Amino acid sequence: MIKLQLRLTLFYLPVNRYTDSWLGCFCLRDTLNNKLSVNRLTGSLGAEIQGLPLVNLNSEQVATIESLLHQHLVLFFPQQFLDIESHVALGSHFGPLDSHPNLDNPFTKHENVFELAASHGGVADEWHSDISFSANPAKISILNMIECPEVGGDTLWASTYAAYEALSAPLRELCEGLTALHDASPHGKPEINVIHPVVRIHPATKRKALFVNQHFTRRLVEMSHEESNMLLDYLVRWIASPKFTIRYRWHKGTIAIWDNRCTQHFVVSDFDEQRVIQRVTVMGDKPEATAAPRWQPYVRRENVGATSRYDQQLNDALGIDILTLESNRKKVK
Ligand SMILES: O=C(O)CCC(=O)C(=O)O
Numbered sequence: 001m002i003k004l005q006l007r008l009t010l011f012y013l014p015v016n017r018y019t020d021s022w023l024g025c026f027c028l029r030d031t032l033n034n035k036l037s038v039n040r041l042t043g044s045l046g047a048e049i050q051g052l053p054l055v056n057l058n059s060e061q062v063a064t065i066e067s068l069l070h071q072h073l074v075l076f077f078p079q080q081f082l083d084i085e086s087h088v089a090l091g092s093h094f095g096p097l098d099s100h101p102n103l104d105n106p107f108t109k110h111e112n113v114f115e116l117a118a119s120h121g122g123v124a125d126e127w128h129s130d131i132s133f134s135a136n137p138a139k140i141s142i143l144n145m146i147e148c149p150e151v152g153g154d155t156l157w158a159s160t161y162a163a164y165e166a167l168s169a170p171l172r173e174l175c176e177g178l179t180a181l182h183d184a185s186p187h188g189k190p191e192i193n194v195i196h197p198v199v200r201i202h203p204a205t206k207r208k209a210l211f212v213n214q215h216f217t218r219r220l221v222e223m224s225h226e227e228s229n230m231l232l233d234y235l236v237r238w239i240a241s242p243k244f245t246i247r248y249r250w251h252k253g254t255i256a257i258w259d260n261r262c263t264q265h266f267v268v269s270d271f272d273e274q275r276v277i278q279r280v281t282v283m284g285d286k287p288e289a290t291a292a293p294r295w296q297p298y299v300r301r302e303n304v305g306a307t308s309r310y311d312q313q314l315n316d317a318l319g320i321d322i323l324t325l326e327s328n329r330k331k332v333k
């Protein structure tokens with residue numbers, strides 16, 4: 001059964017033939033007759049690819065990577081050792097690139113490469129999809145492991161397709177009718193914010209994925225602050241359930257390519273040696289909702305008390321003025 005499924009999926013790949021297939025791993029040949037092996041790493045997402053040097057790619061090889069990415073969501077290519085120009089060239093095959101919109105890095109050697117270096121944790125140890133506070137969040141991110149600790153500093157990814165699909169029908173329906181406010185407050189810029197659907201449709205695969213994350217999502221727009229906290233907290237913990245994730249142990253020279261539209265990631269902050277990674281970010285499309293929001297935003301026009309402060313950011317994002325304490329005073333004639 002597994003064999004049959006793997007063979008069927010091969011017909012969707014732009015390659016001319018396959019050579020062999022066995023449990024969890026299969027080989028194919030691209031048009032240049034390079035032997036490509038695809039080794040699935042977990043049941044939900046992730047595959048390690050051997051036999052495809054990521055330099056001077058032709059359009060069929062790019063299409064093969066896109067197709068593999070649609071199937072496996074995050075791809076690992078060990079032993080690539082790309083230089084900075086090849087890394088940027090690789091990213092350019094998938095769309096326009098951006099450097100990090102908020103974080104300036106003095107060590108970065110190229111305008112389209114964001115470098116993260118850490119030696120005592122201090123990494124992205126909250127679940128997120130890249131740049132979700134932007135109107136057009138990152139589509140694909142490509143990481144080059146430059147220097148990596150002997151142990152520790154693994155990265156986890158979660159499939160937000162699998163997390164969405166495993167929700168109960170009533171919760172799926174509720175989520176499809178909601179939107180969420182994302183902001184850049186982890187970068188000290190809460191005023192940079194945007195409202196996205198809680199469930200988005202992937203433009204290529206047409207599958208539905210949850211699109212809220214621990215790091216950048218602040219508030220469910222149609223719910224009160226308390227209700228929003230409860231549901232958001234549940235969803236971010238649900239997405240991080242082990243059965244939806246992969247944990248990858250890095251080696252120097254490995255390239256990881258992932259699709260931010262259907263995954264989130266998290267770095268384990270458990271190392272005390274130097275860890276240097278460089279990221280190229282392919283900017284994305286506006287997240288598409290499965291349906292229009294079913295409810296109006298949660299708005300309280302009066303200043304109802306101390307809890308009004310929890311609505312301030314949402315009101316600002318929606319351009320809504322609420323009555324001040326002063327205007328709440330009884331008019332004396
Ligand atoms: O360091 C990593 O493994 C990933 C860091 C991260 O979140 C990113 O580059 O987007």
Ligand SMILES: [Fe+2]
Nearest residue numbers: 124129130265
């Ligand atoms: Fe990230």
